[in-house]
Amino acid sequence: MPKSIKPAGSIPVANLENASIETLAVRAGQVRSHELEHSEAMFLTSSFVYNSAEEAAARFSGEESGNIYARFTNPTVAMFEQRIAAMEGGERAVASASGMAAIMSTCYALLEQGDHIICSRSVFGTTNVLLEKFVVKFGVTVTFVDLTDYDQWNDALQENTRFLFLETPSNPLCEIADIPRIAEIAHRGKHPKNTLLIVDNCFCTPILQKPLSLGADLVVHSATKYLDGQGRCLGGVVIGSNEILEDIYGFLRSGGPTMSAFNAWVFLKGLETLDIRMKAHSQSALIVATWLEEQKDVEQVFYSGLPSHPQYELAKSQQEAGSGVLSFRVRGEKAAAWRFINATEIISITANLGDTKSTITHPATTTHGRLSEEGRLRVGITDNLIRISVGLENVNDLIGDLQKGLRAI
Ligand SMILES: Cc1ncc(COP(=O)(O)O)c(C=O)c1O
Numbered sequence: 001m002p003k004s005i006k007p008a009g010s011i012p013v014a015n016l017e018n019a020s021i022e023t024l025a026v027r028a029g030q031v032r033s034h035e036l037e038h039s040e041a042m043f044l045t046s047s048f049v050y051n052s053a054e055e056a057a058a059r060f061s062g063e064e065s066g067n068i069y070a071r072f073t074n075p076t077v078a079m080f081e082q083r084i085a086a087m088e089g090g091e092r093a094v095a096s097a098s099g100m101a102a103i104m105s106t107c108y109a110l111l112e113q114g115d116h117i118i119c120s121r122s123v124f125g126t127t128n129v130l131l132e133k134f135v136v137k138f139g140v141t142v143t144f145v146d147l148t149d150y151d152q153w154n155d156a157l158q159e160n161t162r163f164l165f166l167e168t169p170s171n172p173l174c175e176i177a178d179i180p181r182i183a184e185i186a187h188r189g190k191h192p193k194n195t196l197l198i199v200d201n202c203f204c205t206p207i208l209q210k211p212l213s214l215g216a217d218l219v220v221h222s223a224t225k226y227l228d229g230q231g232r233c234l235g236g237v238v239i240g241s242n243e244i245l246e247d248i249y250g251f252l253r254s255g256g257p258t259m260s261a262f263n264a265w266v267f268l269k270g271l272e273t274l275d276i277r278m279k280a281h282s283q284s285a286l287i288v289a290t291w292l293e294e295q296k297d298v299e300q301v302f303y304s305g306l307p308s309h310p311q312y313e314l315a316k317s318q319q320e321a322g323s324g325v326l327s328f329r330v331r332g333e334k335a336a337a338w339r340f341i342n343a344t345e346i347i348s349i350t351a352n353l354g355d356t357k358s359t360i361t362h363p364a365t366t367t368h369g370r371l372s373e374e375g376r377l378r379v380g381i382t383d384n385l386i387r388i389s390v391g392l393e394n395v396n397d398l399i400g401d402l403q404k405g406l407r408a409i
Helices: 021-027 053-061 075-088 099-110 125-138 150-156 179-186 242-255 261-272 274-293 312-318 334-343 373-378 395-408
Strands: 092-096 116-120 141-145 161-167 196-200 218-222 236-240 298-302 325-330 359-361 385-389
Touching: 021 075, 021 261, 021 274, 075 092, 075 236, 075 261, 092 099, 092 242, 099 125, 099 196, 099 218, 099 236, 099 242, 116 125, 125 141, 125 161, 141 150, 150 179, 161 179, 179 196, 236 242, 261 274, 274 298, 274 325, 274 395, 325 334, 334 385, 334 395
Parallel strands: 116 141, 116 161, 161 196, 196 218
Antiparallel strands: 092 236, 218 236, 298 325, 325 385, 359 385
C-alpha cells in the first residue's frame, strides 16, 4: 500500500492581480501548507518523499511536476523567488547562494567560448575580478567602459557581444547610468542569441527603481544587502523572462550555488519591510549628504539624491529616491580617511551595506582593494574616499558620530 503523504505547499494564498508593490512585498508568492500557517513556512529539508517508486520515477523523468531535491526546488525558496519576481516585474526569478553566485550563474548560463561582454568599470570590485580573472578563462572576452560614456558602450559593441552589465547607482560613487539609453545600445547587438542588458539593482531595489520596465533584460541582486536589510544572510537572485531564466536555473541546479531555505525565509521577511526601510534609508541619507556637503573638511559628496549630483535629473527620472548609500572625500590622504573612520563610535566599520545598522567603509583598501591602483583611480576611488550606508538609527545621532570623525581628521 502506498503511504498517504499529503502534498504540502499547495494552497496559493491571495489573488494579487493589480496589487501595488507594497502589497506584493508582503503577500506575493506565498503558498500555504495544509497546516494553514499565517507566516511563510520554512521547509528545512534536503529531499522530498514519494508515495511510490512509480511516483519517484515520474518526478525524476519530468513526467510529473513536484519537488525532488532542494538543490532543484524548495518551497520556501520558491516563495522568495515569486515574491521578488513580482516586485521587479519579471516573469521569473532564480535565487542563489550569494550575489556573486547570481552573477557567476548568469555568466555560466549565458556565455559560450568566443562570446564577448561589456561591463561598466564602476561595479562592485568582486564583479570586476570575477569577469576579468575567471570568466575570461573560458574563452570569453571583456571590455570595460566608463559607466556614463555612451560612446564607449556603443563603440565596444561587437557581433559576438552577449551582454552589457552595469550597476546604477554605482558602488561606491553613486554614478547614474541612463538605463533606457544603454538598453537601446544593447538591443542593437547582433549576437545570434540576442544581446542583453543586465542591471545590478542592489542599491535601489525594486522599491526605488525597476530596471526591467526601463528596458533591461535581467536584474541581479545581492539579497545580502537591502533585501535582507538586517545583515543576517548571504543570498542572490536573478530576475527576467522565463526563457532566459530557464537556462540560469539549469546551471544552478547542476552547478549547485542555490539558496538555502533558511536564508530564503529570512529574505521573505526582509521583503515585507523593504518599502518602509528604503524610504527611511533614503530620507536619512539625504539629510546626512546635505550636512556633509556643508562641512569644510569634506571635499566632495556623492549621492544621487542631492541636487548637486551631476546626474540629479536623470536619477529622478528613473529612481524614486537616492537609496541609503553615499560616499565622500575628506580633505587629506588615506591617513585622514582612516582617522575619520576610526573616530566614529556608533557607525560600524564593515564592508556590508543596506543594513539597519549604519556602516562605514574605506573602499580603496577593502571592497575595491583587489583592483589595481590605476583601476581604482580611473573610477574615482581615491584614498580619501569614504562610503557610508546610512541605517535606521536616529539621523541626529549619526551626524553626531560623523562630527567625531571630522574632528579627528
Ligand atoms: C552592488 C553589489 N553587487 C553584488 C555584490 C555581491 O554580493 P554578495 O556579497 O551577496 O555575493 C555586492 C556585495 O557587496 C554589491 O555591493
